[in-house]
Amino acid sequence: MSTNNSLWRQIDYPFLILLALLSGLGIAALWSASQGAGGGQAFYALRQLRWLALGAGAMLLCSLFDYRHLYTYAYPIYGVLLILLLIVLFGGTTSMGAQRWIAIGPLRMQPSEFVKIGIAITAARLFVQEGARPPYGLRELGVPIIVTLAPMGLVLMQPDLGTAILVGAVAFTIALFRGIKRKLLVWSGILMACAAPVFWNLLKEYQRARILTFLNPERDPSGAGYHIIQSKIAIGSGQFLGKGYLKGTQSHLRFLPERHTDFIFSVLAEEWGFLGSIGVLALFFILILWGLDIAAKAREPFGRLLAVGVTSILFFHVMVNIAMVMGLLPVVGVPLPLFSYGGSSVLTTYLIAGILMSIRIRRFSR
Amino acid sequence: MIPNPTATRSELKQRFVFFISIVGIVFLILAARLFYLQIIKGIVYSNLSENNRIRAERLTPPRGMILDRHGRILADTVAAFDAVVVPSELPEDGRDDIYRMVSELLSLDPEEVKRVTEEAGPPKWKPRLIKRQLTRKEMAMVEGRRIELTGFEIVPNPVRHYPYKKLLAGTLGYMGGIGKKELNSPEYEDYDGSDYIGRAGLERQWEPLLRGEPGGMHTEVDVLGRKLKEIARKPPVPGENIYLTIDMELQRIAEEALGNNVGSVVAMDIITGELLAFVTEPTFDPNGLARGLSGDEWAALVNDTHHPLQNRPIQGLYAPGSTFKVVMALAGLAEGVITPSTTFNCTGALPFGGRDYRCWKHTGHGAVNLEEALESSCDVYFYELGLLLGVDTIHDYATLFGLGTSTGLTIPGESGGLVPSKSWKRRARGEPWYPGETLSVSIGQGYLLTTPLQLAVMTAALSNPRSLVMEPRLLLKTEDASGEVTRTFAPRPAGDLPFRETHLGMVREGMVKVVYGEHGTGKNAQVKGLKVAGKTGTAQVVSMAEDESGIDPEEVAWRHRDHALFICYAPVDDPRIAVSVVVDHGGHGGSGAAPIAQKVLEAYKRLFIEGEGDT
Numbered sequence: 001m002s003t004n005n006s007l008w009r010q011i012d013y014p015f016l017i018l019l020a021l022l023s024g025l026g027i028a029a030l031w032s033a034s035q036g037a038g039g040g041q042a043f044y045a046l047r048q049l050r051w052l053a054l055g056a057g058a059m060l061l062c063s064l065f066d067y068r069h070l071y072t073y074a075y076p077i078y079g080v081l082l083i084l085l086l087i088v089l090f091g092g093t094t095s096m097g098a099q100r101w102i103a104i105g106p107l108r109m110q111p112s113e114f115v116k117i118g119i120a121i122t123a124a125r126l127f128v129q130e131g132a133r134p135p136y137g138l139r140e141l142g143v144p145i146i147v148t149l150a151p152m153g154l155v156l157m158q159p160d161l162g163t164a165i166l167v168g169a170v171a172f173t174i175a176l177f178r179g180i181k182r183k184l185l186v187w188s189g190i191l192m193a194c195a196a197p198v199f200w201n202l203l204k205e206y207q208r209a210r211i212l213t214f215l216n217p218e219r220d221p222s223g224a225g226y227h228i229i230q231s232k233i234a235i236g237s238g239q240f241l242g243k244g245y246l247k248g249t250q251s252h253l254r255f256l257p258e259r260h261t262d263f264i265f266s267v268l269a270e271e272w273g274f275l276g277s278i279g280v281l282a283l284f285f286i287l288i289l290w291g292l293d294i295a296a297k298a299r300e301p302f303g304r305l306l307a308v309g310v311t312s313i314l315f316f317h318v319m320v321n322i323a324m325v326m327g328l329l330p331v332v333g334v335p336l337p338l339f340s341y342g343g344s345s346v347l348t349t350y351l352i353a354g355i356l357m358s359i360r361i362r363r364f365s366r
Numbered sequence: 367m368i369p370n371p372t373a374t375r376s377e378l379k380q381r382f383v384f385f386i387s388i389v390g391i392v393f394l395i396l397a398a399r400l401f402y403l404q405i406i407k408g409i410v411y412s413n414l415s416e417n418n419r420i421r422a423e424r425l426t427p428p429r430g431m432i433l434d435r436h437g438r439i440l441a442d443t444v445a446a447f448d449a450v451v452v453p454s455e456l457p458e459d460g461r462d463d464i465y466r467m468v469s470e471l472l473s474l475d476p477e478e479v480k481r482v483t484e485e486a487g488p489p490k491w492k493p494r495l496i497k498r499q500l501t502r503k504e505m506a507m508v509e510g511r512r513i514e515l516t517g518f519e520i521v522p523n524p525v526r527h528y529p530y531k532k533l534l535a536g537t538l539g540y541m542g543g544i545g546k547k548e549l550n551s552p553e554y555e556d557y558d559g560s561d562y563i564g565r566a567g568l569e570r571q572w573e574p575l576l577r578g579e580p581g582g583m584h585t586e587v588d589v590l591g592r593k594l595k596e597i598a599r600k601p602p603v604p605g606e607n608i609y610l611t612i613d614m615e616l617q618r619i620a621e622e623a624l625g626n627n628v629g630s631v632v633a634m635d636i637i638t639g640e641l642l643a644f645v646t647e648p649t650f651d652p653n654g655l656a657r658g659l660s661g662d663e664w665a666a667l668v669n670d671t672h673h674p675l676q677n678r679p680i681q682g683l684y685a686p687g688s689t690f691k692v693v694m695a696l697a698g699l700a701e702g703v704i705t706p707s708t709t710f711n712c713t714g715a716l717p718f719g720g721r722d723y724r725c726w727k728h729t730g731h732g733a734v735n736l737e738e739a740l741e742s743s744c745d746v747y748f749y750e751l752g753l754l755l756g757v758d759t760i761h762d763y764a765t766l767f768g769l770g771t772s773t774g775l776t777i778p779g780e781s782g783g784l785v786p787s788k789s790w791k792r793r794a795r796g797e798p799w800y801p802g803e804t805l806s807v808s809i810g811q812g813y814l815l816t817t818p819l820q821l822a823v824m825t826a827a828l829s830n831p832r833s834l835v836m837e838p839r840l841l842l843k844t845e846d847a848s849g850e851v852t853r854t855f856a857p858r859p860a861g862d863l864p865f866r867e868t869h870l871g872m873v874r875e876g877m878v879k880v881v882y883g884e885h886g887t888g889k890n891a892q893v894k895g896l897k898v899a900g901k902t903g904t905a906q907v908v909s910m911a912e913d914e915s916g917i918d919p920e921e922v923a924w925r926h927r928d929h930a931l932f933i934c935y936a937p938v939d940d941p942r943i944a945v946s947v948v949v950d951h952g953g954h955g956g957s958g959a960a961p962i963a964q965k966v967l968e969a970y971k972r973l974f975i976e977g978e979g980d981t
Contacts, residue, residue, distance in 0.1 A: 177381055205555070229584065229598070236403040236411025270415075274404040278397055285393045289386065296382050308385070319392050326399045 010361040011063075012294075018287050019338075019353055023052055025280060026339040029268040032246050033260040034341075044260050044341050051343045055350030062354020063361060070355075071302050074125035078147070081118040084111035085154040112155045112163045113344040117351060119167050120309030122147060123174040128302045134179030141184070144175060161207055162332035166316055173312040174305050211330045227263070231325045235269040235277075242273025260341045262333055265325045280339075284318045291315075294360045303359045310352040423493075423585065424558060427578035428524065428847070430605030432538060432568060434614040435640075435842055441538055441569070441652075443524035447500050448560050449508060450493035451483050456517035468518055471507045472497050483517075495560040498543060499525060499657060523560055526569075526656040532649050534617055536677035537777060537840065539567020540652035556580060562656065567677065567777050568608065568840070575844065578605035604847035611640035611842050616969050620645045623965035629929075629949040630678035632822040633966055636829055636941045638857040639836030643966065646678040671921075679822075680772075680780040683815040684948055687903030687955065688743045689933045690764075690810030692828060692873050694751055695736055697763035699869040703754040706872050709733045712746035719802045723749050726904070740876030741883040743902060745809050752808025757799060760807055761787040766835070766863060767824040769816055773838050773860075783820055786813035811906060818948045821933050826944035827863055828870065829899070829935040834859040877901055878938055890960035891934055896971045900934030900963065902955030927951040930958025936967050943970050 027045055034044040070077070088111055126144045130136070148171040156164040200208065234248065248270040259267050269277040291311030298304040314337055321336040323329040335342055337349040403411065432441040449472055456464065462476075465483070469476040474497060482494055496518070500508070505520055526541040541562045548554045548563065557563070564570035581602035585595065620631040620643040633643035650667060659667070667674060676682065698704040714730035715722040725731065725745040731738070739747035752760065764770060770785030784790075786807060788799040806812030816824075819838060827835040837860040844853040863870075877899035880888040887902040906928055930952030935944040945963045952958030 177385065179381075232403060233411045233414050235400070236407050237415035238404050239408035239412055240405060269400070269404065274400060274408075277400055277404070281393060281397055281400070285389070288389055292382060292385060292389070296378070315389060315392075319396070322396050323399075326396070326403060328395075328399055 010364070012290075012357060012360045015290055015294075015353075015357065015360070018283065018290065019350075022280075022283055022287065022338045025268075025283075026264075027052070028245070029264055029271075029339055030260055030341055032248065032271060033264055033267040047343075048341055048346065051346040052350075054343075055346045058347060059350045059354035059357065062351060063357035065354075065358060066362060067303060067306065067355055067358040068362075070121050070306065071125055071128070074121045077118050078122045078151075081111060081115050082151060082154070085115065085151060088112070089154060089157055110344045112158065112160055113348045114351075115151050115155060115167055116163070116170055116313045117310060117348065117355070119148060119151060120170050120174065120306060120313065123171045124302055124305035124309055127174060127178045127305055130178075135181045136175070136179060137181045137184055141175060141180070144171060147171075159204055159207075161203070162320070162334045165332075166313070166320075166334070169316050170309055170312050174309045177305065177308045227331055228327045231263055231266040232327050234263075234266040235326060238270040238273045238277070240274045242269075242271050242276055245271050247271060261335060262321065262331070262340060263325050264339045264341070265322055265336055268339070281322070284314075288315050288318070291356055294356050297363050298359050299363050303362070307356055307359050310355050313352060314349070423583045425581035425583055425600075425602040426523070426561075427580060427602035427604045429526065430576040430578065430844075430847075431607045432576075433607060433609050434612045434617075435610060435642075436613065437609070438614045440530055440534060440610070440612075440614065441526060441528050444527040446498075446523055446525040447505055447520050448498050448523040449496040449500055449504075449518060450521050450560065451479075451496050451518050452493050453483050453517065456483065464515060464517070467511065468496070468508075468515060471511070472500070472504055492558075493519065493521065493560070495558075498523070498560070521560075523562075526562065526652070528652045528656075530614065530618075531651050531653060533614065533621055534612060534644065535567075535649045535652045536646040536675075536679075537567050537612075537644050538652060539569035539571075539777070540565055540650075540655040541569055542655060543658060565655075566675070566779075568610075571777050572608060576605045576608065579603040606844045606846050606852055608844050609842040610840055611635075611638075611642065612644060612840070613642045613973060615973055616966065617643045617645065619643075619969040620962075620966045621647065623962045624947075624949070627949045627952060627962075628672050629947070629952065629959075630682060630818040631962060631966060632679045632818050632946045633970065634822045634826050634836075634838055634944045636826040636836070636935060636944050637831075639823075639826070639839050640842070640857075641838055641840050642943065642970070644679055644840070646676065646682075648672050648674045650674045677777070677779065678948070679818045680775060680777065682817060682948065682950075683781055683783060684818070684929055684931065685812070685814055685905040686769075686810040686816045686821060687905035687929070687931050688745075688810055689821060689901045689903035689931050689946075689955075690807075690814065690816075691740060691743065691748050692877065692901055692933075693764050693767060693769075693824065694748050694755075694760065694808055695740060695873045695876065696828070696863075696865050696869060697755055697760060698751045699736075699872065700763070700865055701755060701759060704736060704751060706736050709735045710739075710747045710750045712744050714746075716746045716749045716805070718749070718753075718805060719800075721802070723802075723805050736872060737876045737879060738885075740873070740901070741879035741887075742885040743880075743887050748808045749805045752804050753801070755808075757804045757807055758787050758789075760804070761785050761790075764814075766861065767820075767827050768835055768860060769820050769824060773819055773823055775819065775838055776840055780819075781817055783817055784813055784815040810903060818946050821931070821946035821948070822944050825933040825935055825946060829874065829941040829944060830863075831941065833863040833865065833870070835861040835863065874899055874938070877934075881934070887954075887956040888932060888934070888960045890956055891932065891964045891967070893936070893964055893967045893971060896936050896967060896975070897938040898934050898936045898964075898967060899938050900932060900960065902960060903931030903933070904953070904955050905929040905931060907951065924951050927953055930955045932956075932959035932963045934960075934963050934967070936970070937975070942974070943967070 027048060030048055031045040123144055126147065130140055132140050148168060152164045152167050155167060237243070248267055265277070268280065272279075288311055291307060291314065295304045295307035295311065298307055317334055317337050320329055320332065320334045321340070324331055324334065335345040337345065429443050431439055433439055449468075462480070465476045465479045468474070469479050479496060482496060500520065508515065508518065508520055528535070528538065542565045544554060544557055544559065544561045544563045549557060549559060554563065564573040564576065569576065579602060581600040583596060583600070584598040616633060620633065624631055624645055624647045627647060629647055631643060631645040632641065634641050648670070654663070711733050712725055712731035714728045715724045723745070726743065731742055731744045731746070734742070734744050734747050736747075738744070764785045770783055772780040772782040786803075791797055791799050803812050807814050823835065823838055827833070830836065837858045839855055839857070841855045843851050843855065845851045878897070880886045880902065881891050881898050881900050882889070888900045891898050891900050907926060928951070930949040932947045932955045933945070935941050945966050947959040947963045949958045949962065
């Protein structure tokens with residue numbers, strides 16, 4: 001057994017610095033984005049700072065906590081999350097037409113955020129337990145698929161298409177890491193192509209509108225298409241060096257929608273230019289590679305799969321959000337980790353960092 | 367202990383290489399897109415953002431018109447202007463001063479203007495309604511202080527206009543500003559707070575068709591909000607025009623004929639089912655409703671004891687009274703329980719089940735056959751006939767004429783009426799049918815309830831040369847903005863009558879006698895040069911629902927008076943028009959309703975038969 005002292009020495013300082021850098025840039029961007037917003041400029045940034053402090057505490061606890069216990073508690077965690085999702089569906093608060101929140105005292109939480117981590121833990125355990133050697137076919141993947149579809153369905157019913165797809169993507173990433181039979185991949189690809197029309201019909205009207213608008217923004221210039229067009233103007237007008245911090249016109253004239261949440265990347269791209277935004281992109285790239293490095297050096301398969309899973313959550317968020325604000329993907333409402341305003345998102349990101357740290361610290365322990 | 371399935375080093379390495387490549391490719395794409403937007407297209411976007419701003423506007427299509435069968439305009443739109451605010455364009459400082467100034471110019475409450483402007487919810491770049499239908503003076507004052515009132519604007523928002531005012535108002539319906547509740551409902555998903563919606567009648571039923579599809583536009587605007595260039599546009603699709611089957615001239619004459627009475631007139635083409643006149647009185651001026659009534663005006667309209675918002679031809683429920691006797695006669699002949707020569711002796715009343723069922727003529731008609739019974743509307747004859755038929759048989763025949771179900775007219779709120787039967791009473795009242803009740807039904811009283819429209823349909827059916835029960839129709843055709851016909855509505859039979867021609871002939875002959883016979887009750891319907899067949903009806907007002915204490919005694923007396931009914935068709939030898947008239951508390955059908963039908967038939971003859979009107 002390693003002593004506490006040796007644990008401290010194992011702390012991954014570059015990883016911490018990376019997190020601090022991104023968090024700091026996030027607060028700076030948020031400060032600029034909330035210029036002129038209701039409640040004064042400091043409102044969002046200060047609240048975000050509070051969440052960051054809370055997140056850092058959660059990360060610390062998580063790193064001290066031996067991630068291998070997560071193996072033991074995987075199913076109870078999964079069960080509790082399913083129950084929370086059911087509570088949200090039948091007793092949650094409605095906000096913007098979707099049931100996503102439950103209130104516990106003064107705290108409002110969004111269980112669907114934590115489902116992403118929950119599915120990473122559960123899937124990691126399921127695959128570690130699997131006796132057969134990869135690559136896997138349908139026989140081995142049956143149980144994981146059902147285990148993934150249950151929370152996906154509940155999240156979809158809220159309705160929160162973005163999170164539901166993310167939950168599926170995390171589970172798929174873990175399975176892919178273990179190895180899936182090529183034939184199965186091809187066939188499921190064909191099946192999904194065939195099921196697409198059916199799925200299309202299941203979508204809510206506004207979700208369909210978003211996809212149609214993405215394919216052709218001019219289709220609805222006064223509605224959803226407006227967001228994409230304005231966001232592209234904001235980003236593009238930043239050019240190489242940007243308009244300068246706090247000098248973005250698009251965002252401060254309030255042409256940008258949701259500029260302190262989903263579209264915050266447009267704000268920083270406008271003000272910091274290509275140089276600044278490519279820098280932020282690079283930091284995220286390094287963060288994700290770091291996560292994969294933690295996975296590669298993990299002591300045993302559970303830690304490795306868990307690290308891959310939680311890293312993929314970060315990856316998908318960054319990819320979908322940035323692609324969305326640049327008009328490469330439909331607007332689905334996925335926040336940019338550490339930049340978008342929002343307690344649940346900050347907490348999730350720091351929990352992920354905590355889990356990664358816990359795996360990193362214990363890479364030599366037995 | 368956690369299981370530890372092994373994977374070889376090389377396998378693992380392969381996996382990581384694969385994953386890192388995917389992550390690398392994704393970030394490369396994102397970086398390339400950034401490069402494209404910021405470096406390659408940077409100047410373009412920079413120009414867009416720097417001096418100019420983009421404003422999104424909705425393009426509201428013109429609402430379709432409603433026209434009569436000859437193309438006379440019954441509903442169109444006229445220019446009107448609203449004041450709106452675009453919250454995102456309001457300056458950060460000095461907002462309260464702006465609110466105060468706007469409120470002064472438009473006589474509004476500054477707190478309310480502030481609330482609307484700063485309310486969370488709709489996007490800040492979307493205009494929000496401040497005040498509808500500005501006066502010229504208000505517009506001039508706002509325009510004059512445009513520079514100071516950044517963010518506030520005057521926008522065109524045409525308002526509905528009904529050139530014929532009250533004529534046909536109950537059927538056309540009316541428009542009103544959309545409410546909060548509707549805005550949040552999926553039915554009105556793409557509506558704005560400043561929109562008007564159809565609130566009743568055809569305006570409501572055909573709302574999507576009349577409205578068309580709104581478009582949108584992106585324009586570059588300068589700091590003062592002047593439009594510089596259009597960037598994107600989705601043109602609106604104009605609403606379609608609706609042509610009605612109504613002849614507005616006949617409608618006008620029918621409304622005038624009804625005058626100050628409370629009641630309804632329905633005129634229907636026997637062959638096609640087209641409704642030529644559709645009158646309800648009293649009614650309202652939809653222009654006032656479109657402009658927006660004050661609270662008091664609205665309350666007066668809703669609380670009026672004569673219910674001007676009700677469309678009586680489809681919503682008024684009346685006992686058909688003696689007009690129902692034509693159905694009874696046909697049922698009796700078809701069932702073979704009577705022949706034309708069967709006579710019953712009327713002594714002024716029929717004793718049954720321990721009480722006397724009276725004939726309207728207390729001295730009695732003596733021995734009467736079918737034709738005489740129809741002509742003089744003898745109640746005892748039909749009591750006897752009813753006993754021979756039984757209520758369920760009566761129910762079955764009445765249903766053939768479309769009574770008891772709504773006709774499916776394309777306006778909301780139609781009542782189906784009620785044709786009672788034994789099973790209905792068990793179901794609805796939990797009681798058995800009492801034979802005495804059959805007697806009431808036999809003379810069109812009791813539980814039996816019909817709408818004036820159903821009576822017109824019934825009359826048209828029994829005079830239809832092919833015995834068809836035609837579905838009544840209000841719509842002739844629709845056309846798009848370019849005048850292209852998009853829909854036509856063909857005549858549609860809802861069913862047919864199984865009666866023998868000789869039986870129909872007898873009843874029709876009886877109806878001729880009603881108008882021309884020595885003892886005929888409907889002589890007031892005679893028209894020079896047009897042979898008319900008809901049947902009077904006088905429906906007793908049995909129960910009073912409302913509390914009458916404190917109401918003018920004259921009004922109370924009026925309320926206890928019988929309803930006057932008259933149904934007729936013409937010309938007898940080539941039936942083309944069926945008319946039903948119901949006058950609430952109009953007394954006897956022959957005196958209260960027949961003269962009104964006479965005026966309508968006279969006008970029909972002039973407009974349609976003498977070739978001035980119809981094609």
